[in-house]
Amino acid sequence: MIPFISNATLISISNTSTIIIANKTCTECLCLSKFSYVALNCFPNNTCQYFNTFPLIYKIQLQLQAHLYFIQGVFPNKSQPCFSDISCLLNRLNASNKIYTNVSQSRSISIDNHGYLVTVSSDTSTLVRLYSGNLSSVTNSSLKPFNDVPYAIAYYNETYYVGFTKYILAIDSNNLTILQNITTSYFNGVRDMIFSSNGKLMIVTSVSNSYLLFFNQTGNWSRNYNLIHNQLVNYSNPHGSWYVNDSYFYVTSWTGNAIYAYSAINNSLVWRGRLFFYIFASPLTYSGLSLTIDQYNRYWVSSGSNGIQIYNSQGILIGTINNICSFVFDVLISSDYVLYVSCYSSNQVWRIDLNN
Structure with missing residues (x-):
């Protein structure tokens, strides 16, 4: 039963x-x-x-x-209590079972409806799908390399959204058919995509012209979106983003080395942003690539050559991980504390199981 x-x-x-x-x-x-x-x-x-x-x-x-x-008879929050303590967490990470696979210039990472770990390679201009348990490759025989360089991927409702400089492709995650080509003249370096209001709203960071772009779903269950609002930000190079709820999200500033918090006003047509905290960065480096928030409300920042930085909810640095790879692009944390790390310059994707 x-x-x-x-x-x-x-x-x-x-x-x-x-x-x-x-x-x-x-x-x-x-x-x-x-x-x-x-x-x-x-x-x-x-x-x-x-x-x-x-x-x-x-x-x-x-x-x-x-x-x-609970279809599989498994219940949420089975992670060990140790994970709530940052010192114990870092000790477990250092002693954990780690494996990696080679992916040339991997970017952002997601888990899809098949349980595959998905990313894009900006070197080979391809969609990359991996078995999340052992990082072996899933055959992508029906999908050829893209015509342009992909810079980001997001997953929502059986669809991959792949970001390029001037457009986003919506791709069916089951048969790899290209469903839509989403465009606007405001696109200048698509970097991250998050979805709100049960997919009715898509929020996109455009890195080169410093815009946040808001798209409305064209119909129920549609994979197509139309631009409804553009918002020029007062900082440089919005890059990563993190959905909290339908009226709140975060954005990272890649070159500004900071996290900004956004709250909705005027029925989500306008969003008010504020500086949340600055990211530590060694001189002449850029650290605001992506953000992941774990179940203990800790902020994991993928900081490029500065590794993975972990902050508390007050923006205080409480931990640093810099022994995985030389340039961390993105981090994904599963509900049972398996970490997936995209390492751009070392051409690797890592799987780190903190339970072993």
């Missing part, structure tokens, strides 16, 4: 991959799941939400006539 909680739903407060299906009963959704997902929200309006992985930060919320199923 699949364990479940009545009158409850799982609410993600941090980035996680979900799929929403409408006009299906709970029984139908359970049959469709095929045990490929870790959790299922069944809403009373015949809408279902599948979770590919448990969110790092979440809450279980009361909702009458809803049901929360």
Whole structure:
């Protein structure tokens, strides 16, 4: 029997991959799941939400006539209590099982609906998919190299969004078909993409002209987006981003070595930004590449040649990891504390299991 909680739903407060299906009963959704997902929200309006992985930060919320199923019989937050202590965490990391694979100039990384680790190579102009357990390559026989250099990838709702200098390609994660070419004259170096309001809003950083760009989904379940708002920032080179909730997110400044916090005003048509904290950087280096927030509200900053820097919620540096590779581009942390690290200049992607 699949364990479940009545009158409850799982609410993600941090980035996680979900799929929403409408006009299906709970029984139908359970049959469709095929045990490929870790959790299922069944809403009373015949809408279902599948979770590919448990969110790092979440809450279980009361909702009458809803049901929360733990499809694989596994429950969230099974990470060991040690991980809440930064000294213990760093000790575990140094002693942990580490493996890597070669990916030429890997960029941002995500986990898709198949459980694959996905990135792009800006050297070979290709989409790269890896088995997340052992980092062996998934065959991409149906997808040829891109015509242009890719600089970023994001994943949402069975779709890869690959960012180039002047456009974004939406690619079906199941059959690798190119679904949409998303463009605007404001694109000048697409670097990161996050999704809000159940995918209705896409927020994009444009690094070379220092814009945040806001796109509206063209229809329910559509993979296409139209620009609705552009916002010039007052700092240099917005790069990475992190979704917190539908009215709050963070942006990193690549060359400004800082994290900025954004809150929504005017029904999310305008966003007010403020400096959150500065990132430590050795002289003449740029450190604001990407940001990951873990379940203990620690801010993991991918800082290029300055390694991985970990800050508390007050912006105080509490830990540094600089023994993985020479240039850290991105970090992904799974719910059970497996770290994936994209190492741009050393042409590697690492898997670090803190449980072993």
